[in-house]
Amino acid sequence: MVDIVVFGSVAFDSIKTPFGETNKTLGGSGTYASIAASFFSKPGIVSAVGSDFGTDNMGVLKKKGIDLTGLELMPGKTFFWKGEYGHDINSAKTLEVQFNVLENFKPELPTEYKKADFLLLGNNNPEAQLNVLKQMKKRPKLVIADTMNYYIEHKRDKVLEVVKEADICLMNDGEARMLFNTPSLLKAAKEIIKLNSDLAIIKKGEHGALLSTAKGSFVAPAYPLEEVVDPTGCGDCFAGAMIGFLAKQGTVNEELMRKAIIYGSTVASFNAEGMGTEKLCSISIKDIEARFNEFKEIVRF
Amino acid sequence: MVDIVVFGSVAFDSIKTPFGETNKTLGGSGTYASIAASFFSKPGIVSAVGSDFGTDNMGVLKKKGIDLTGLELMPGKTFFWKGEYGHDINSAKTLEVQFNVLENFKPELPTEYKKADFLLLGNNNPEAQLNVLKQMKKRPKLVIADTMNYYIEHKRDKVLEVVKEADICLMNDGEARMLFNTPSLLKAAKEIIKLNSDLAIIKKGEHGALLSTAKGSFVAPAYPLEEVVDPTGCGDCFAGAMIGFLAKQGTVNEELMRKAIIYGSTVASFNAEGMGTEKLCSISIKDIEARFNEFKEIVRF
Numbered sequence: 001m002v003d004i005v006v007f008g009s010v011a012f013d014s015i016k017t018p019f020g021e022t023n024k025t026l027g028g029s030g031t032y033a034s035i036a037a038s039f040f041s042k043p044g045i046v047s048a049v050g051s052d053f054g055t056d057n058m059g060v061l062k063k064k065g066i067d068l069t070g071l072e073l074m075p076g077k078t079f080f081w082k083g084e085y086g087h088d089i090n091s092a093k094t095l096e097v098q099f100n101v102l103e104n105f106k107p108e109l110p111t112e113y114k115k116a117d118f119l120l121l122g123n124n125n126p127e128a129q130l131n132v133l134k135q136m137k138k139r140p141k142l143v144i145a146d147t148m149n150y151y152i153e154h155k156r157d158k159v160l161e162v163v164k165e166a167d168i169c170l171m172n173d174g175e176a177r178m179l180f181n182t183p184s185l186l187k188a189a190k191e192i193i194k195l196n197s198d199l200a201i202i203k204k205g206e207h208g209a210l211l212s213t214a215k216g217s218f219v220a221p222a223y224p225l226e227e228v229v230d231p232t233g234c235g236d237c238f239a240g241a242m243i244g245f246l247a248k249q250g251t252v253n254e255e256l257m258r259k260a261i262i263y264g265s266t267v268a269s270f271n272a273e274g275m276g277t278e279k280l281c282s283i284s285i286k287d288i289e290a291r292f293n294e295f296k297e298i299v300r301f
Numbered sequence: 302m303v304d305i306v307v308f309g310s311v312a313f314d315s316i317k318t319p320f321g322e323t324n325k326t327l328g329g330s331g332t333y334a335s336i337a338a339s340f341f342s343k344p345g346i347v348s349a350v351g352s353d354f355g356t357d358n359m360g361v362l363k364k365k366g367i368d369l370t371g372l373e374l375m376p377g378k379t380f381f382w383k384g385e386y387g388h389d390i391n392s393a394k395t396l397e398v399q400f401n402v403l404e405n406f407k408p409e410l411p412t413e414y415k416k417a418d419f420l421l422l423g424n425n426n427p428e429a430q431l432n433v434l435k436q437m438k439k440r441p442k443l444v445i446a447d448t449m450n451y452y453i454e455h456k457r458d459k460v461l462e463v464v465k466e467a468d469i470c471l472m473n474d475g476e477a478r479m480l481f482n483t484p485s486l487l488k489a490a491k492e493i494i495k496l497n498s499d500l501a502i503i504k505k506g507e508h509g510a511l512l513s514t515a516k517g518s519f520v521a522p523a524y525p526l527e528e529v530v531d532p533t534g535c536g537d538c539f540a541g542a543m544i545g546f547l548a549k550q551g552t553v554n555e556e557l558m559r560k561a562i563i564y565g566s567t568v569a570s571f572n573a574e575g576m577g578t579e580k581l582c583s584i585s586i587k588d589i590e591a592r593f594n595e596f597k598e599i600v601r602f
Binding site: 087089185186187204206207208212216217218219220221222224225227228258259261295296297298301 | 388389390484485486487488491505507508509511513517518519520521522523525526527528529559560562563595596597598599600601602
């Protein structure tokens with residue numbers, strides 16, 4: 001039985017940053033989010049890989065306790081992304097995308113996944129996200145969705161439907177401003193709350209995250225890092241650790257949500273310290289707890 | 302006797318933002334910083350105004366308990382700045398500058414100012430800042446300096462001297478990155494600490510501020526505002542409230558510095574809610590204390 005269903009890509013990434021280079025290593029939003037969630041609970045991935053994926057990569061995911069019943073093995077090649085980060089480490093330049101097996105992938109949730117209480121809809125086409133949500137037998141306790149500028153620009157109405165249907169639709173500050181056409185983050189947050197009548201979380205990259213409810217705001221810092229080695233997957237780690245922590249608690253409220261955001265920032269900060277999933281795969285829950293506690297000192301006054 | 306010497310401009314500003322317009326109203330870095338400091342301690346301004354300044358403007362400063370012994374009345378007109386903010390409320394477009402009486406102003410500290418324990422060197426030519434510092438009879442307990450991109454670009458060596466001579470040289474994230482040629486704020490902070498062997502504070506605008514010491518970091522959020530009506534003077538209010546609070550304590554340590562940063566953010570956030578000094582002049586220390594306490598709830602997890 002899985003605690004969390006993670007709908008997101010499993011991929012090969014070739015990444016170049018000022019600090020290093022990887023060649024066709026394990027990546028994808030589903031991979032990062034599942035590994036991040038696995039420190040707290042049992043996630044299952046819904047995605048597809050090709051015949052080139054290999055047992056070693058399967059092994060990495062299995063070792064993390066991730067359920068792979070929902071990971072289809074399809075004829076063809078695994079989704080491939082090639083990107084480069086320059087001096088401004090916060091924005092990637094995509095050099096190549098090969099959708100490969102994900103081109104025609106129609107996600108079908110395994111029966112036992114349909115009863116999960118926690119659902120993470122990784123950054124994807126909003127129609128595909130809504131389709132996965134519809135397959136759930138009962139409404140999960142918590143649905144977190146992720147989105148990006150491309151879909152906000154090209155499928156605004158569908159993204160708004162995701163904001164409405166999910167409990168939390170994660171976006172970054174630029175995306176929130178774009179979606180609601182306002183320079184004010186707090187106004188964008190209020191628009192999100194109007195749609196889903198609960199809360200809004202807006203990611204601010206190296207500046208942390210904002211949680212906004214009808215009652216007020218929680219402003220979480222990002223962990224101050226001297227060097228961001230590779231930011232690929234940090235957003236997915238943030239979402240994955242958040243939902244992983246909440247699934248472990250079995251319930252959701254504002255107090256736990258504040259903690260979940262700090263756990264999200266913690267795991268994302270570790271991930272940024274290594275190329276690809278390298279660092280993420282080398283840390284333990286003890287490392288995460290230690291850095292979580294450091295956050296208390298970082299905001300204390 | 303003044304607690305704090307504030308070296309900074311007293312000016313007339315004509316400001317246009319998406320939310321309003323002012324015409325030749327009281328402004329200048331020395332004005333904003335002194336008013337912000339006056340909620341906590343007694344500041345004295347070192348600057349010059351022209352014969353057009355008027356008793357009503359003098360009255361505004363006096364009413365705040367600001368000492369004006371160091372404010373020279375010179376023949377000619379008061380410094381004038383005209384600026385406009387667009388959709389991106391964080392950066393001003395300067396439309397007109399008339400230096401007027403400040404063109405030939407050579408600051409001479411009144412005798413009693415030279416013994417003050419707290420000195421704020423507002424954003425100014427670094428040579429002028431160093432000259433004012435040299436006039437002090439004894440090294441003050443705390444010297445805070447402010448700077449800006451123009452001086453970093455054109456007088457880098459002198460700005461570095463200010464960083465070395467002052468206890469805190471305030472700059473924003475872009476300026477810190479520019480001064481030390483690094484995308485990493487934490488690296489820039491370390492360079493500052495190398496120069497003054499103590500601590501670094503980097504302002505991050507709507508994202509708050511970073512305090513960095515050899516021991517670690519304090520990350521302060523900005524107060525989440527739905528609308529920034531006019532950001533003019535917010536940096537000066539931040540510095541002024543910081544040094545005002547510390548002067549009231551009479552001593553400086555990291556614990557107090559963390560609180561000082563939150564007081565700085567608090568007063569700056571009020572200032573942003575009105576055109577010019579309008580809001581700043583309408584609040585009381587009670588309002589400031591209430592918002593200071595709100596910050597505790599904003600960062601709690």
